[in-house]
Amino acid sequence: xxxxxxxxxxxxxxxxxxxxxxxxxxxxxxxxxxxxxxxxxxxxxxxxxxxxxxxxxxxxxxxxxxxxxxxxxxxxxxxxxxxxxxxxxxxxxxxxxxxxxxxxxxxxxxxxxxxxxxxxxxxxxxxxxxxxxxxxxxxxxxxxxxxxxxxxxxxxxxxxxxxxxxxxxxxxxxxxxxxxxxxxxxxxxxxxxxxxxxxxxxxxxxxxxxxxxxxxxxxxxxxxxxxxxxxxxxxxxxxxxxxxxxxxxxxxxxxxxxxxxxxxxxxxxxxxxxxxxxxxxxxxxxxxxxxxxxxxxxxxxxxxxxxxxxxxxxxxxxxxxxxxxxxxxxxxxxxxxxxxxxxxxxxxxxxxxxxxxxxxxxxxxxxxxxxxxxxxxxxxxxxxxxxxxxxxxxxxxxxxxxxxxxxxxxxxxxxxxxxxxxxxxxxxxxxxxxxxxxxxxxxxxxxxxxxxxxxxxxxxxxxxxxxxxxxxxxxxxxxxxxxxxxxxxx
Amino acid sequence: xxxxxxxxxxxxxxxxxxxxxxxxxxxxxxxxxxxxxxxxxxxxxxxxxxxxxxxxxxxxxxxxxxxxxxxxxxxxxxxxxxxxxxxxxxxxxxxxxxxxxxxxxxxxxxxxxxxxxxxxxxxxxxxxxxxxxxxxxxxxxxxxxxxxxxxxxxxxxxxxxxxxxxxxxxxxxxxxxxxxxxxxxxxxxxxxxxxxxxxxxxxxxxxxxxxxxxxxxxxxxxxxxxxxxxxxxxxxxxxxxxxxxxxxxxxxxxxxxxxxxxxxxxxxxxxxxxxxxxxxxxxxxxxxxxxxxxxxxxxxxxxxxxxxxxxxxxxxxxxxxxxxxxxxxxxxxxxxxxxxxxxxxxxxxxxxxxxxxxxxxxxxxxxxxxxxxxxxxxxxxxxxxxxxxxxxxxxxxxxxxxxxxxxxxxxxxxxxxxxxxxxxxxxxxxxxxxxxxxxxxxxxxxxxxxxxxxxxxxxxxxxxxxxxxxxxxxxxxxxxxxxxxxxxxx
Numbered sequence: 004x005x006x007x008x009x010x011x012x013x014x015x016x017x018x019x020x021x022x023x024x025x026x027x028x029x030x031x032x033x034x035x036x037x038x039x040x041x042x043x044x045x046x047x048x049x050x051x052x053x054x055x056x057x058x059x060x061x062x063x064x065x066x067x068x069x070x071x072x073x074x075x076x077x078x079x080x081x082x083x084x085x086x087x088x089x090x091x092x093x094x095x096x097x098x099x100x101x102x103x104x105x106x107x108x109x110x111x112x113x114x115x116x117x118x119x120x121x122x123x124x125x126x127x128x129x130x131x132x133x134x135x136x137x138x139x140x141x142x143x144x145x146x147x148x149x150x151x152x153x154x155x156x157x158x159x160x161x162x163x164x165x166x167x168x169x170x171x172x173x174x175x176x177x178x179x180x181x182x183x184x185x186x187x188x189x190x191x192x193x194x195x196x197x198x199x200x201x202x203x204x205x206x207x208x209x210x211x212x213x214x215x216x217x218x219x220x221x222x223x224x225x226x227x228x229x230x231x232x233x234x235x236x237x238x239x240x241x242x243x244x245x246x247x248x249x250x251x252x253x254x255x256x257x258x259x260x261x262x263x264x265x266x267x268x269x270x271x272x273x274x275x276x277x278x279x280x281x282x283x284x285x286x287x288x289x290x291x292x293x294x295x296x297x298x299x300x301x302x303x304x305x306x307x308x309x310x311x312x313x314x315x316x317x318x319x320x321x322x323x324x325x326x327x328x329x330x331x332x333x334x335x336x337x338x339x340x341x342x343x344x345x346x347x348x349x350x351x352x353x354x355x356x357x358x359x360x361x362x363x364x365x366x367x368x369x370x371x372x373x374x375x376x377x378x379x380x381x382x383x384x385x386x387x388x389x390x391x392x393x394x395x396x397x398x399x400x401x402x403x404x405x406x407x408x409x410x411x412x413x414x415x416x417x418x419x420x421x422x423x424x425x426x427x428x429x430x431x432x433x434x435x436x437x438x439x440x441x442x443x444x445x446x447x448x449x450x451x452x453x454x455x456x457x458x459x460x461x462x463x464x465x466x467x468x469x470x471x472x473x474x475x476x477x478x479x480x481x482x483x484x485x486x487x488x489x490x491x492x493x
Numbered sequence: 494x495x496x497x498x499x500x501x502x503x504x505x506x507x508x509x510x511x512x513x514x515x516x517x518x519x520x521x522x523x524x525x526x527x528x529x530x531x532x533x534x535x536x537x538x539x540x541x542x543x544x545x546x547x548x549x550x551x552x553x554x555x556x557x558x559x560x561x562x563x564x565x566x567x568x569x570x571x572x573x574x575x576x577x578x579x580x581x582x583x584x585x586x587x588x589x590x591x592x593x594x595x596x597x598x599x600x601x602x603x604x605x606x607x608x609x610x611x612x613x614x615x616x617x618x619x620x621x622x623x624x625x626x627x628x629x630x631x632x633x634x635x636x637x638x639x640x641x642x643x644x645x646x647x648x649x650x651x652x653x654x655x656x657x658x659x660x661x662x663x664x665x666x667x668x669x670x671x672x673x674x675x676x677x678x679x680x681x682x683x684x685x686x687x688x689x690x691x692x693x694x695x696x697x698x699x700x701x702x703x704x705x706x707x708x709x710x711x712x713x714x715x716x717x718x719x720x721x722x723x724x725x726x727x728x729x730x731x732x733x734x735x736x737x738x739x740x741x742x743x744x745x746x747x748x749x750x751x752x753x754x755x756x757x758x759x760x761x762x763x764x765x766x767x768x769x770x771x772x773x774x775x776x777x778x779x780x781x782x783x784x785x786x787x788x789x790x791x792x793x794x795x796x797x798x799x800x801x802x803x804x805x806x807x808x809x810x811x812x813x814x815x816x817x818x819x820x821x822x823x824x825x826x827x828x829x830x831x832x833x834x835x836x837x838x839x840x841x842x843x844x845x846x847x848x849x850x851x852x853x854x855x856x857x858x859x860x861x862x863x864x865x866x867x868x869x870x871x872x873x874x875x876x877x878x879x880x881x882x883x884x885x886x887x888x889x890x891x892x893x894x895x896x897x898x899x900x901x902x903x904x905x906x907x908x909x910x911x912x913x914x915x916x917x918x919x920x921x922x923x924x925x926x927x928x929x930x931x932x933x934x935x936x937x938x939x940x941x942x943x944x945x946x947x948x949x950x951x952x953x954x955x956x957x958x959x960x961x962x963x964x965x966x967x968x969x970x971x972x973x974x975x976x977x978x979x980x981x982x983x
Binding site for chain 2: 032037065066069072074077079085097100101108123133143149158170345
């Protein structure tokens with residue numbers, strides 16, 4: 004191995020951290036809770052962005068950009084929003100520094116105190132709805148379907164690379180509609196877009212559902228979500244879509260004239276995914292050798308390693324490989340020909356495994372003679388020697404197969420890790436094993452909080468296609484009409 | 494006209510502002526000095542980003558992301574950098590708000606004061622070089638060719654949409670090299686990339702040159718730039734590329750082992766362009782009817798307006814137009830078929846002119862009969878009726894012609910607005926007319942400052958291909974070896 008990583012069995016949390024650091028995805032920074040996203044990690048994020056951005060545009064959305072800084076008073080306008088978001092945040096109080104009169108570096112200039120403090124956006128509903136007020140007069144201005152790619156800051160005491168950082172990157176959609184129906188339709192449409200992306204690009208199976216009031220977005224009427232299961236049996240909320248009703252239009256006085264000529268408040272949705280998806284992607288598929296990336300999001304899909312002793316041999320191999328590389332690229336496949344001469348093939352193999360490159364090819368002088376090459380797939384680590392002329396077709400098919408295989412593997416794992424129980428004792432035992440648990444709940448926030456305090460499990464969601472079923476709450480024994488999805492979560 | 498805009502002759506500054514607001518590019522926000530970039534403006538920015546990002550990648554760069562917040566002490570580490578950047582900036586002093594004990598909204602929690610204040614990045618050299626320290630040990634780790642797309646904040650008292658805002662979007666490249674030669678080569682390479690982009694995509698001719706020490710980036714050994722001339726005769730600095738020498742590697746102690754096994758400080762460059770380019774794009778080409786966008790950066794390149802009275806007519810027109818739209822799109826051309834039924838053609842025409850869409854087509858029932866359509870080009874406002882079957886080829890050629898024409902027009906304007914003078918009186922008169930002035934200067938900062946104080950003109954740059962020429966400084970009469978480029982600037 005190029006760089007030793009801790010095994011999952013030994014210490015799952017350390018395994019994750021080792022992967023992120025050693026595969027060159029991200030680094031801790033000098034600023035508490037803020038990460039540096041390194042080029043390889045950022046390249047994956049760019050892939051994620053590219054696919055999602057197209058999905059958003061294909062569903063009629065446009066991008067825009069709103070200010071980073073939000074006046075403090077805006078947060079007080081929506082009653083429950085302030086409770087959820089105005090607390091742990093970065094507060095700008097001054098707009099100037101000056102030389103220390105005692106000659107010790109620079110200090111804050113107290114003469115440059117802001118009249119009203121500005122908050123670095125933890126989310127942008129307030130500034131956006133304050134802006135929409137100027138944009139919306141009539142039903143003709145609706146719907147407004149806008150997305151923003153941005154950085155946000157939520158002060159966090161305990162941080163983990165990608166999963167929980169004080170600053171993170173995300174997209175936030177903010178839509179305005181003439182009717183409740185349309186806003187609801189949008190809210191559901193976007194959670195479906197997220198699920199489509201998670202399953203068909205990230206190869207991560209997700210459960211779509213509705214959050215309970217305890218877990219709802221501060222300011223929403225309803226929060227829809229997608230929930231994924233990680234290899235350690237913990238859930239990861241991977242995207243949320245909120246039906247905001249008229250809460251923000253009322254808070255910011257955004258009215259419109261409807262087709263009947265009457266004034267009404269605008270209906271709203273908001274929805275977002277963040278660099279947290281990187282955490283899900285890493286944890287869902289990777290193994291003790293390193294990352295396993297789904298081909299559709301891998302910055303490099305194929306790496307070709309020449310095996311040679313003498314420069315003349317490399318020349319012969321290159322002559323064979325370069326046209327192949329071009330052919331693959333013409334099929335839209337990203338290929339790296341790893342000709343670095345200061346690393347041995349074994350070191351390169353380990354590095355490419357660590358980085359999760361889906362397909363590795365090796366080709367030496369004998370392969371050139373035999374018109375063959377060796378193909379290794381990252382997901383199963385299987386190797387195979389194939390005829391050189393069949394490579395392009397083989398790779399095209401294999402990329403699809405890998406994409407499908409890692410999804411099926413994750414789905415199988417989730418299915419095997421999803422339990423039903425009617426006993427609180429068993430519930431607690433199952434939580435120690437990890438996984439999703441479908442159990443009855445009496446529908447009250449109090450019971451949900453009690454279960455959380457006692458077991459650290461939360462209700463991840465009430466799944467969309469949840470069958471109704473008479474039962475008794477696992478904790479209180481009170482009547483329940485359906486099982487809900489519990490898990491310990493990131 | 495759909496929306497009245499002030500003419501350039503009447504009030505150039507108001508014309509600019511009207512354009513930005515009424516064409517839907519940007520809006521002022523509730524936060525002093527921060528703008529909202531509206532969907533149409535952001536779509537142009539996305540085009541700019543797309544082209545530049547490809548250019549950066551084609552020249553070997555990767556994207557990454559560094560923290561928004563920088564510890565205050567970092568700014569003191571590079572002596573001249575602190576003077577330039579640590580002053581007018583947004584300072585984060587607290588990380589929590591709380592409910593006002595008197596029940597009046599929310600207030601800053603004084604218990605949550607940061608030990609060290611954090612500054613919202615005005616530029617990222619300090620945090621990035623502090624990070625590079627951990628990434629660079631040996632010459633094998635070099636060069637490091639990294640770019641970041643990000644938002645930055647520089648507190649501004651007088652702001653103008655796109656041209657000068659407290660928060661703006663930009664890209665900042667930060668490269669690390671083993672030798673001075675390589676770092677210098679990179680610095681020049683990137684100013685050339687910017688010039689290529691400005692001229693061949695924005696259709697804005699630029700002069701490449703070196704800044705004087707007065708105008709140099711705080712912390713640079715040399716600043717290279719591209720300077721464009723706006724229609725009011727004022728210059729706009731449109732991109733800069735800095736040779737940083739070893740200033741930041743010394744400030745942050747970033748050493749590497751070179752090929753000879755000796756420790757040396759790393760050599761650096763940094764370079765950036767921002768949403769200010771939007772200002773240049775708008776001001777360089779637009780007219781009293783609205784925006785004029787170069788086809789290569791226009792989000793919509795062709796708009797098709799159906800002319801009809803009855804729904805049956807629209808059906809007939811659509812049957813004709815939709816296959817044409819598809820054919821154009823297959824050529825990579827973005828097309829909008831404007832079927833909005835609540836606006837009249839005249840209103841639509843004015844709106845498309847305001848938005849600077851390069852080609853407008855109109856087609857009515859008689860056109861369908863005659864197998865023709867009317868094409869209007871935005872740059873010259875000329876109209877022409879052409880045979881329907883020739884449309885695709887005609888449009889492909891016309892887009893190129895428009896792109897070229899607006900560049901030539903801007904180039905001609907600049908050439909006619911570039912003067913030489915040896916008289917300070919004439920220099921001052923020319924400045925009132927506006928334009929670039931090539932004049933002798935004695936090479937001292939004092940004289941440059943004097944001229945600036947007396948005339949508001951600054952030295953935009955010493956052009957790269959500047960011919961040497963004996964002369965006398967226009968202000969002091971001291972000997973000079975070359976003319977430099979003066980102008981009043983944005």
